[in-house]
Amino acid sequence: MPAEQRRESILSAATEVFGERGYVGATTDAVAKAAGVSQPYVVRMFGTKENLFLEVLHRALERLLATFRGVIAEHPDEVGCEPLAGRIGAAYADLLADRGLLLSLMQAFMLGADPVVGPAAREGFLQVYRLLREEAGFTPEQADQFLSHGMMLNTLVAIGMAGDYASDPRARELVDVCLPSKAPLVVALAKKPA
Amino acid sequence: MPAEQRRESILSAATEVFGERGYVGATTDAVAKAAGVSQPYVVRMFGTKENLFLEVLHRALERLLATFRGVIAEHPDEVGCEPLAGRIGAAYADLLADRGLLLSLMQAFMLGADPVVGPAAREGFLQVYRLLREEAGFTPEQADQFLSHGMMLNTLVAIGMAGDYASDPRARELVDVCLPSKAPLVVALAKKPA
DNA sequence: GTCTATACGGCGATAGAC
DNA sequence: GTCTATCGCCGTATAGAC
Numbered sequence: 488m489p490a491e492q493r494r495e496s497i498l499s500a501a502t503e504v505f506g507e508r509g510y511v512g513a514t515t516d517a518v519a520k521a522a523g524v525s526q527p528y529v530v531r532m533f534g535t536k537e538n539l540f541l542e543v544l545h546r547a548l549e550r551l552l553a554t555f556r557g558v559i560a561e562h563p564d565e566v567g568c569e570p571l572a573g574r575i576g577a578a579y580a581d582l583l584a585d586r587g588l589l590l591s592l593m594q595a596f597m598l599g600a601d602p603v604v605g606p607a608a609r610e611g612f613l614q615v616y617r618l619l620r621e622e623a624g625f626t627p628e629q630a631d632q633f634l635s636h637g638m639m640l641n642t643l644v645a646i647g648m649a650g651d652y653a654s655d656p657r658a659r660e661l662v663d664v665c666l667p668s669k670a671p672l673v674v675a676l677a678k679k680p681a
Numbered sequence: 682m683p684a685e686q687r688r689e690s691i692l693s694a695a696t697e698v699f700g701e702r703g704y705v706g707a708t709t710d711a712v713a714k715a716a717g718v719s720q721p722y723v724v725r726m727f728g729t730k731e732n733l734f735l736e737v738l739h740r741a742l743e744r745l746l747a748t749f750r751g752v753i754a755e756h757p758d759e760v761g762c763e764p765l766a767g768r769i770g771a772a773y774a775d776l777l778a779d780r781g782l783l784l785s786l787m788q789a790f791m792l793g794a795d796p797v798v799g800p801a802a803r804e805g806f807l808q809v810y811r812l813l814r815e816e817a818g819f820t821p822e823q824a825d826q827f828l829s830h831g832m833m834l835n836t837l838v839a840i841g842m843a844g845d846y847a848s849d850p851r852a853r854e855l856v857d858v859c860l861p862s863k864a865p866l867v868v869a870l871a872k873k874p875a
Numbered sequence: 876g877t878c879t880a881t882a883c884g885g886c887g888a889t890a891g892a893c
Numbered sequence: 894g895t896c897t898a899t900c901g902c903c904g905t906a907t908a909g910a911c
Contacts, residue, residue, distance in 0.1 A: 490876070507794050511706040514904060525878055530906055532876095597791060599841030600701050608840055609852075616855050627858040631833070635859075638836045639829035646802055647793030658803075661810050664821040665829075684894070708886060719896055724888055726894095 490532075497522045497529055502543050506590030510540050510598055541607060544595045547588050548611045552618055554578050559623055567624030572633060575623060579637055580666070583644060593641040639665055684726075691716045691723055696737050700784030704734050704792055735801060738789045741782050742805045746812055748772050753817055761818030766827060769817060773831055774860070777838060787835040833859055 500521035504513045515536050519526040533539040558571070558578050565571035582588055595608040619625040619633060643649075643665055652658040694715035698707045709730050713720040727733040752765070752772050759765035776782055789802040813819040813827060837843075837859055846852040 488876080493876080509703060509705060509791060511703060515906090516904070526904090527879085527906075527908095528877055536905070593836075594791065596836050596840045597703060597788065599839050605841055609842055609846055612840055612842065613846075613849065613852055613855070617851050620851065620854075627854055630855070631830075631858045635829040635833035636825075638832040639825070642787075642790050642832045645793050646790045646806055647799055648803055648806065652803055652807075655807065657811055657814065658807055660814075660821055661807070661824070664825045682894080687894080709888090710886075720886090721888075721890095721897085722895055730887065 493522075493524070494532060497524065497532065497539075498542060498546060501529075501539055502547065502585075502591050503587035505540060505543055505594055506587030509594045510601075510604065515539070537603060540595075540604065543591050544604070544607055544611065547592050548614065550585075550588060551579075551582065551592070552614060554582060555615075555618055556622065566622075571623060572625065572629060575619075576633065576636070580640065583640070589641055590645055593638075593645055636665075687716075687718070688726060691718065691726065692733075692736060692740060695723075695733055696741065696779075696785050697781035699734060699737055699788055700781035703788045704795075704798065709733070731797060734789075734798065737785050738798070738801060738805065741786050742808065744779075744782060745773075745776065745786070746808060748776060749809075749812055750816065760816075765817060766819065766823055769813075770827065770830070774834065777834070783835055784839055787832075787839060830859070 497518065501513075501518045504518045504521055507513075508517070513536075515529050516526040518539070519529045522529070529539065530536070533542065555575055555578060558574050559566065562571055562574060565574070579589075592611070595604060596612065598604040598608055616630060616634070619630040620627070625633065643662065648658060648662055653662065691712065695707075695712045698712045698715055701707075702711070707730075709723045710720040712733070713723045716723070723733065724730070727736065749769055749772065752768050753760065756765055756768060759768070773783075786805070789798060790806065792798040792802055810824060810828070813824040814821070819827065837856065842852060842856055847856065
């Protein structure tokens, strides 16, 4: 397999593993197994585990920003208006289908104390905020609202508030209220069989 | 020192360390050093690192719930009304002064995939939600709103979006909008010197 | 381009003295 | 009640073959 393609598959696997177990909890071996290669090969290709995580973070951010820009480009007349906020929110929720993407971002956000990952995470968070303010035309209050519900979504997914817990009436109510479009997301929220 | 008091100081130290580094990233040795005891003593007293974290999680939740109940008890006439939501929100923000408390909670929320911590975290999150709904009289939408901004606050603190980053205009704007009462919180948000 | 073998360090946990 | 010493595992990273 060509290196470029192998690289992609490892990054994809790493995104899932980092999202599930966190930066520290994830092992290069787990990433390797998920990608179907040997552990030393993962390290060889990315230098260090830290470097691999930074790549995952960078790509997740690029994907997120590109998705938002796509929505804005499709509805340039709505910049600064309410409907656009709803569209971008829906786009965000759709990204949950990519198991690991938003979770990896969230894991990075929790690493603010890390001397290397911390600055990258802060810069990434700011990039999103700037896009909302400067490209989507959100007011500061709209951006706060949007990001807050994004963090809530991330947290609900990370904590695994679905699956069996949906049997609890309050848990069901909580998930129902917090999730915009329920149907596709229940799938994303439920733990994968593996 | 009596065992009970020693226990308290270790739990307090552990709350800070777990909040800063996460469950996996924190070491029993770092907790021991922060508490001024030897590493084996920490393990001896709590059995395992996992057990220690569960204790930290439990105590943080108790503290959070007790704080909310205190506010409700002081204003029983406001149950189900808007002003109470503001009071509870302010109480939540005040808890940030206790460095580590809300961060440890957030770290636990990110461990949904863990077979032991995961269920405890979900149950804790639900306890908070039930309190808001059943004791504070929040509507589901109010609870969503409250929890969302709580998760946002946690995230901003965890990512360390303060200190030097306050020089960035957008970062300052973001923090200013998301934080209810700014003055006391800037202290909590800024990284401690150690 | 990918693997096997392995060195090396760190961390949780145990043993046992005082 | 608290420590020192230490074991053993696991995970990152390196060396080197194919």
